[in-house]
Amino acid sequence: MFRLVCIGFLALLPLAGNSQSRKELEKKRKKVQEEIQYTRGILQKTSAQKSATLHKIGALNRIIEQQGEVINDLKSELNEADQEIDKQTLTLQELRASYNEERTKLRKTIINAYKSRKSANKMAFVFASESFRQAVRRMQYLNRLSDYRKQQIGILEVKAADVKNGLQALEVIRQEKNGILLSEKKEQQQLETDRSEKTKLVKSLAGKEAELRKKIKQNEKAVAKLNSAISAMIAKEIAAARKRAREQSVKDNTSTAAASPKTTGSKASKSSGAMLLTPEARVISENFASGKGGLPWPVERGYISQYFGVHAHPDLAGITLVNNGVDITTSEGSTIRAVFKGTVSAILEIPGQEKAVLLNHGEYYTVYSRLSQVFVSRGQQVEAKQALGKVWTDDESKTILQFQLWQGQSKLNPAGWLTSR
Numbered sequence: 001m002f003r004l005v006c007i008g009f010l011a012l013l014p015l016a017g018n019s020q021s022r023k024e025l026e027k028k029r030k031k032v033q034e035e036i037q038y039t040r041g042i043l044q045k046t047s048a049q050k051s052a053t054l055h056k057i058g059a060l061n062r063i064i065e066q067q068g069e070v071i072n073d074l075k076s077e078l079n080e081a082d083q084e085i086d087k088q089t090l091t092l093q094e095l096r097a098s099y100n101e102e103r104t105k106l107r108k109t110i111i112n113a114y115k116s117r118k119s120a121n122k123m124a125f126v127f128a129s130e131s132f133r134q135a136v137r138r139m140q141y142l143n144r145l146s147d148y149r150k151q152q153i154g155i156l157e158v159k160a161a162d163v164k165n166g167l168q169a170l171e172v173i174r175q176e177k178n179g180i181l182l183s184e185k186k187e188q189q190q191l192e193t194d195r196s197e198k199t200k201l202v203k204s205l206a207g208k209e210a211e212l213r214k215k216i217k218q219n220e221k222a223v224a225k226l227n228s229a230i231s232a233m234i235a236k237e238i239a240a241a242r243k244r245a246r247e248q249s250v251k252d253n254t255s256t257a258a259a260s261p262k263t264t265g266s267k268a269s270k271s272s273g274a275m276l277l278t279p280e281a282r283v284i285s286e287n288f289a290s291g292k293g294g295l296p297w298p299v300e301r302g303y304i305s306q307y308f309g310v311h312a313h314p315d316l317a318g319i320t321l322v323n324n325g326v327d328i329t330t331s332e333g334s335t336i337r338a339v340f341k342g343t344v345s346a347i348l349e350i351p352g353q354e355k356a357v358l359l360n361h362g363e364y365y366t367v368y369s370r371l372s373q374v375f376v377s378r379g380q381q382v383e384a385k386q387a388l389g390k391v392w393t394d395d396e397s398k399t400i401l402q403f404q405l406w407q408g409q410s411k412l413n414p415a416g417w418l419t420s421r
Contacts, residue, residue, distance in 0.1 A: 022080040029073040036066050038301060042329060042399075055398050057205070058305050059329070060198040067191045074184040081177040088173060092166040099163055220322060222352025223402075226369055227324055227411075233346045233358055234365055234409060241277055241363075248278050277362060285362025288340050294419050295339040296385055298368060298403050302330035305400065308413040325367065325404030326414050332393045336368050336401055337385045339418070344380045353402065354392045366414075367404035 043059040277285060306327035312320055342359040348369075349355050356369035357376065372392035376382060393399045405414040 022077055022084070025073055025077045025080065029070055029077070032066050032070050032073070035303070036063055036070070038331075039063050039066070039303060042331065053396060053398075054205075055305065055329075055396065055400075057198060057201050060194055060201065062303060062305070064191065064194050064198065067187060067194060071184060071187050071191065074180055074187060077180050078177065078184070081173060081180060084173050085170065085177065088166065088170045092163065092170060095162045095166050099160060216321070219352065222350055223322075223324065226348065226350045226353045226356060226367075226402075229346075229348050229350065230356075230358060230365075230367055230404070230406070231409060233348075234406060237345055237360055237365070238408060241281060244278050244281075281362045283362075284342070285364060288361040288364045291340060292417050295417050296337070297328070297418055298336050298339055298366075299328055299330045299334050299391070299401060300337075302328045302334070302401070304415060305329040308415060324411050325402055328401045328403055330391055330399050330401060332397070332399045334391045334399060334401075335387050336371065336389055336391055337387055338382045339366055339384065341381075341383045342366070344376050344378050344382065347374055347376075347378055355389065356402075357388050359388075363408055365406040367402075367406070369402040369404070370400055 039059055039062055043056065043063070304326050306321060306323050308323055308326055310320065310322050338359060340359075340361050342361040344357060345360040345365065346358040347355065348358065350369070353369045355371040355374050356367060357371065357374055359366045359368075359382065368388055370392045371389040374389040375387050376389070382388070391399050391401045403414055405412045405417060
């Protein structure tokens with residue numbers, strides 16, 4: 001009986017594996033749906049402004065993209081559900097066949113037992129033995145026969161329960177599949193609504209290329225001023241770092257020369273010229289670099305609404321977007337935080353970009369601009385995830401953090417350094 005129960009359990013293992021896979025898909029889908037609702041909330045805030053903007057189109061593009069991801073996940077869930085139904089149906093057929101087989105065996109045993117009772121009484125069968133040893137064997141035989149019948153009845157009861165549970169499991173999966181189908185239909189309808197809304201926005205902006213270019217140019221000028229100020233501050237930081245490194249090197253070489261008169265001055269000079277960072281700053285740089293792909297986001301919630309580099313607008317011909325970092329759209333009143341421990345190198349204020357904080361992480365620098373408030377001061381040591389300020393919300397109700405990453409005087413794409421969400 002134990003062996004049969006194990007076989008039944010093992011038959012259900014593939015189904016359990018599929019169910020887990022579908023649960024993982026469902027969990028992923030729900031997370032994306034939460035992100036969509038978050039983006040819709042931001043879009044509704046900006047929609048209070050009647051004029052169409054590139055930001056609105058960008059938000060709708062993100063929603064449409066994620067809506068497609070949700071639909072694909074639902075299709076995968078449906079596929080998994082169909083596989084579960086097929087496997088459960090097959091398992092149920094096997095359980096029914098096994099149940100019918102055990103029932104047939106039990107029926108034959110009962111018939112044989114009935115015939116045996118008609119032909120002779122149990123005790124008469126035992127007392128008719130030719131010897132005491134034969135009587136014992138006959139008694140043992142009858143006991144084993146009774147135990148066998150009880151075992152068959154027990155197996156039959158287990159099989160009957162398995163069939164019942166199999167039917168219930170199959171019905172649950174079918175109901176879940178119907179729920180997934182309904183969800184897919186709703187998501188498809190919502191996707192069409194979003195696409196229609198986007199088409200209207202694109203049409204309303206189609207004849208305003210000149211106005212859009214003007215706004216983009218104004219923003220580019222403000223960003224250029226910010227970048228120029230950042231570059232100048234970083235140049236000062238590099239010069240100061242080199243000076244500190246040289247001073248540290250001279251100090252170290254002087255101590256070495258005092259301890260060992262054979263050390264030559266030319267060797268010390270060569271060593272000091274090769275060092276750009278103090279040992280402490282180099283450790284910070286190495287730790288920062290090792291965190292690539294796993295740095296925390298500078299805001300608790302948000303999404304990248306414009307990526308690094310130069311690229312054409314996906315919907316409006318003739319509109320080119322330039323970004324030296326990434327734009328992260330977030331909720332009004334959001335607090336920004338350091339992505340890594342470091343030192344506040346500068347606090348800048350640029351018209352059009354509001355306030356900005358520059359953090360030093362050895363040879364790396366992170367920049368947080370478009371802030372309405374700043375909570376830190378120049379020279380202050382900060383820890384990872386420490387609050388630096390609040391993101392500014394402009395007159396179009398957009399709350400967008402401009403986040404940049406520099407290595408020396410070179411601008412890097414921050415998206416590849418942040419943890420995936």
